Amino acid sequence: MKSLSLMSVLAAANIVNAGPTPTENELPKRADSLPTVTASGNAFWAGSDRFYIRGIDYQPGGSSGDKDPLADTTICKRDIAKFKELGVNTIRVYMIDNSENHDECMTELANAGIYLVLDLNNPKYSIHRYEPAPSYNAKYLQSVFATVDAFQKYSNTLAFFSGNEVINEQVNSTLAAPYVKATTRDVRQYIGSRGYRKIPVGYSAADVSQNRMQTAAYFNCGPDDERSDFFAFNDYSWCSPSSFEQSGWNVKVKNFTGYGLPIFLSEWGCTTNGRTFEELGALMNSEMTGVYSGGLVYEYSKEGNGFGMVELSGDSTDVTEDGDFSAFKSALAEYPTPTGNGGFTSTTNSVNCPSEDPDWMVKDDTLPAIPDDAKAYMTDGAGPGPGLKGEGSQNAGSTSTGDASPGSGSVSATGSGKNEGGRPAPPVDKGAFAVVGLFTIFTLVGTLLL
Numbered sequence: 103m104k105s106l107s108l109m110s111v112l113a114a115a116n117i118v119n120a121g122p123t124p125t126e127n128e129l130p131k132r133a134d135s136l137p138t139v140t141a142s143g144n145a146f147w148a149g150s151d152r153f154y155i156r157g158i159d160y161q162p163g164g165s166s167g168d169k170d171p172l173a174d175t176t177i178c179k180r181d182i183a184k185f186k187e188l189g190v191n192t193i194r195v196y197m198i199d200n201s202e203n204h205d206e207c208m209t210e211l212a213n214a215g216i217y218l219v220l221d222l223n224n225p226k227y228s229i230h231r232y233e234p235a236p237s238y239n240a241k242y243l244q245s246v247f248a249t250v251d252a253f254q255k256y257s258n259t260l261a262f263f264s265g266n267e268v269i270n271e272q273v274n275s276t277l278a279a280p281y282v283k284a285t286t287r288d289v290r291q292y293i294g295s296r297g298y299r300k301i302p303v304g305y306s307a308a309d310v311s312q313n314r315m316q317t318a319a320y321f322n323c324g325p326d327d328e329r330s331d332f333f334a335f336n337d338y339s340w341c342s343p344s345s346f347e348q349s350g351w352n353v354k355v356k357n358f359t360g361y362g363l364p365i366f367l368s369e370w371g372c373t374t375n376g377r378t379f380e381e382l383g384a385l386m387n388s389e390m391t392g393v394y395s396g397g398l399v400y401e402y403s404k405e406g407n408g409f410g411m412v413e414l415s416g417d418s419t420d421v422t423e424d425g426d427f428s429a430f431k432s433a434l435a436e437y438p439t440p441t442g443n444g445g446f447t448s449t450t451n452s453v454n455c456p457s458e459d460p461d462w463m464v465k466d467d468t469l470p471a472i473p474d475d476a477k478a479y480m481t482d483g484a485g486p487g488p489g490l491k492g493e494g495s496q497n498a499g500s501t502s503t504g505d506a507s508p509g510s511g512s513v514s515a516t517g518s519g520k521n522e523g524g525r526p527a528p529p530v531d532k533g534a535f536a537v538v539g540l541f542t543i544f545t546l547v548g549t550l551l552l
Contacts, residue, residue, distance in 0.1 A: 133208040134257040139217060141302045141331045141364050145446035146260075146395050152443050154386065155260075155366050155396035156434060157192030157219070158185070162414055164405040165197065165225055168490050172218075173202035179210055180419045181402065184412065186214045188427070189434040192260060194219045194368065194398045200249040200487025208256045217260035219368075219398070220253055221306070222246045222289065226494035229285065231268050234278040236499025238285070240475035245495060246285065247292050247479050248487030254298040261332065262301060263368070264289055267308040269317055276313060276463045279320055284469045286321070287328045288476070295480040302331035306368040309337045315357060316456035322363050323455035324467040333361070336369035336400070340381040346389060349381070355393050362451035367397025373408055377426050379433035386437045391444030399430060 137148045146153040162177065163169045171177050172195060185193065193216060198204070211218060223229070227245035230237035246264075253259045265282040269275050282305060289303045307317050314335065321330040340349035358365055367385070371377055384390055385397055404410030404424075411427040414420070455467045 133205065133212045133255075135212050136215065136217065136258045138257045138299060139260045139302075140300065141450075143446050143448040143450055144362060144364055144393065145444070146302075146332075146364050152440075152446065153395070154391070154439050154444075155192045155217075155219070155398060156382075156386075156439065157190045157194065157217075157396075157398040158188065158411075158430075159196070159369055159398050159401040160193040160403075161196045161401070161405075162403045164407075168197075168225075170197065170199035170202055170490065171195065172204045172207040173199055174417070175206045175210075176419065177417060178207035180421060182207075182210050182214050182216070184402075184421060184423075184427075185216055188431050191215060192217045192219060192398065193402075194221070194263075196221045196266065197224045197490070198249065198252075199490045200245065200252050201489030201491075204252065204256075208253075208258060212256070212258045217258045218253070218256070219261045219263065220249070220259065221263045221266055222249050222285075223263075223265065224490060226490070226492060226496070227488070228496075229265060229268055229278055229281045230496055231270070231275050231278050234281040235470070237496050238281040238470060238473070239495060239499040240473045241498040242495035243285070243288060243473065243476040244479065244484050245488050245492065246289060247484035250289060250292060250298070250301075251296075251484055252487060254293065254296075254301060259301055262289060262303045263306045263334070264303055264330075266306040266368075267336065269310070269313065270308045271310045271312065273313075273461060273463060276316075276461075279317070279464050280469050283321060283328065283330075284472070286330050287469060288472050290331070291327065292480060292484075296483065300331075302364075304330040304332040304334060304363075307333070307335040309335050309339065312461040316459075316462040318358070318361065319453050319456045320462075320464065320467070322361065322453050324452070324469075326452070328467070328469060329452055330363065332364040332366070332395075334366050334368035337367050337397075338370065338372045340370070340384075341372035341374040342376065342378045342380050344381070346384045351381075351384060351390070355390055358393050360447075360451075361393070361453065362447070362449070364395045365393060366395045369400040370397045371399045371401075371409070377429060379430050382433045383437045386440055388440070388445060391440050392446060 139146050139148050139153050146155070160171065160181065162171050162181070171181065193211070195218060198220065208218070223246065227242050228237070229242070250262065264286040268278050268282050286303055286305065293301060293303070305321050307314070318333050318335075321333055323329065340351060346352050370381065371379065379399065385394060401409050403412055403414050411424060411430060413422040413424070456462050456464070458465050
């Protein structure tokens, strides 16, 4: 059969006009027009090329905004233009509405050569840091799986996060680790059972010195079907002016050498002394590329916490850049993507599970079984997502009584102010406030009765 020329196809579709015929490169692209990214050894790959994440965290309105930036074409087109200007190749979105359509925004990202790293949770559907057992339930997994369904079809979906900073500096938060790891296992199994391409699934950790290495080891130990595909953490320890040694990044590279999975920074960019983004030079240098695969700077828009590079005016198209925008743009240009394979390790390997100690309260690598009511999703699919207006899953278990705890769902930094090192201040812990509030009430009542 004779093949049709591009001109004849366009003519048959009534698209030809008096103007010049578009070339193949000028035709509109689709969301599947970028090569998929895979994890192999301790690195990411786009086809046969080593892939480094050179991106930015993106959630206009923060977690309190309860808004999906990839479901609003006006908003995403406005911001994608700025992403292109910066020169990033990846964005992280902390929260989407899995009941909405994302085709147009994902296509616009693909047209701009930009990938997406997506958090699967939101404040209503997440693992509760202090009451993890009842919050790990079928209703929660239905929402998580529905998000996978919505985004697996886009070739520029780079990876999924099964949790964000659920484990923090409070020792009892480590008891949530088995439930986050079970979610990672379940998502990986769901992807396989549904016949989807193998999208990497991993965890975004807080950079807590007392349990950083235990957390990393925990998500890369045990049977292959329970381990993560990568490990990421939020690191604000390089505060300009600094250096590879002064920041302690050299020690972290040494500690993670031989880890056996891709590692990247899911947040970075200390603000203590202003930001020149000089640390990007280390991330893109051979001193780190054998272990790290880049990172995502925190963050795009100003959300009242001292971070952000642009000021947004609600849903309008107005964007006001500040000095950080031009500084990050200059850094991306000054420190380009490395050539070659960066000294990666070709083999993937597990590590020993961490032992229980005063900073790590997990006894072994035994994970909770998937809830019985969720097993059918593996064969039948999850069905429509509940979206951001759903009733939530925190109380869907047998004993859960609290709201989502910070970091367990979406944006890790929505409060005002900063911690030492320019790290975003954590959001309000609703569950903790509930306990403190009850204690205060009982104390007052007791005083009045005396």
